[in-house]
Amino acid sequence: MTFEPQELGQSKADLAETLKTLRKRAGRTQVWLAKRTNMSQTKISNIEGGKLTPSLVDVELVLRALDAPADMVAQVSALARTANTEWQDVWSQRRTGLEKKQNELAGFEQSSTEFRYFLLSMVTGLLATPEYVRASLAAVPGDHSKAIGKKLERQAVLHDTSKRFTFILTEQAVRWPYLPSSAMAMQVDRLVSVSRLPNVRLGVIPLGGHMPNAPLNTFTVYDSRIATVETSTGAMVFRDHRDVSAYLNEFSVYEGYAVFGDEARERLSEWASGFRS
Template structure:
């Protein structure tokens, strides 16, 4: 079953309707399906009414409980993956206003406590200087003063001691010349200063490190419930536990390769000096 990216995240009700239809067709009551699926009857009811977004595991358990045919299992499983994946295309985000995305991110940050950022090609807004933030939006037409202000405001979350942050940056991300050399040196110095926050770990992966597998995307994991993946044309939001777990496992590989603490500060200082010539 094939879906266009724009359908991602809009399949939840369709999935609920399909599961309810298949359950009724099987002749089983909601209570019987719940017992066979090892979940509560209320959860099955909420899934069928579209009030709860089921994971792929939930869907597989229900499909086994009703003895769904193999062809329908493949179709419904594909639909479940789409329901657990949102696609936010860059053009739509820009039309709505980039500051609106900042409010969404602030909401995620408010409701999460453990953050993992893998930064492949540039520095994220939470770690950025005002000049770096403005430069990161420079290729997009329009006035982005509200978005810049909201990005800077969001940085306050780094000082919330109840939250834990781990940032891993490649050398390319740190040294990419998005701003002039003197401004980049200031940006690198900011990274160094943030390594002293007690609730924040910032690691760097030097270019000479052997990395397997080769990283393909920047991504963020919020607790163990949501992973977001950035590509040039938009952002994927993944909620299925297996997708999130896969990104946590990938992050752990990069964490083993990264330099932290004094080793990271020494490398950052070297790169800063190189910027200043």
């Protein structure tokens, strides 16, 4: 499916209006539909009012209850998938303030319990030293002290033992010389330190051997409900279960290539020594 950026915002309103129109054409009330779909009347009202974006499962339940024709089912299902996808471009983020993005990520972290991070080319903020965080924003014009502070503040979530984290970093992500050598050595040391937290699994994928699957993007999966995929000009946020499942499956593949525990720490220590030498 092709997503046009302007459609991703409009599709939510279109989906709400379409579902409302279908219900009215069928001569049914929100109360009737709520009973048939095992949802609350408030939820139906919020969906039709555009206050709540329904999942594909919700949409399928509504369409089945209203006995929608097959062509309409396909059309509305496609609309629902678009409505569950969000494009966040970097220029909009800069206009609204990068700390707003940090607040959004903190919200994801607060509402989730299991996190999977695949890091293709850089270290993510939760694992970064202050120097690395500052360097990651250095090319963006303006004062980003609040965003930097929020990034570092978010790292406290790693010590919440009710949450579980799995980080997979490629060798490139670890060793890319983003900072001077001494600072890079400290960054790699931090990865070793974080890997010892009881609720963190940190793995690295060394470049060697045969790996027939090639990653294209850095991505994060929150529980089994949201996947965020980073590009050079922004990020896609997926909530459709098929998209999220696809990234969970991809993560499992790279998990099979990674080394964890003492073996990962041995590799990291070697790379840190390389920076120091």
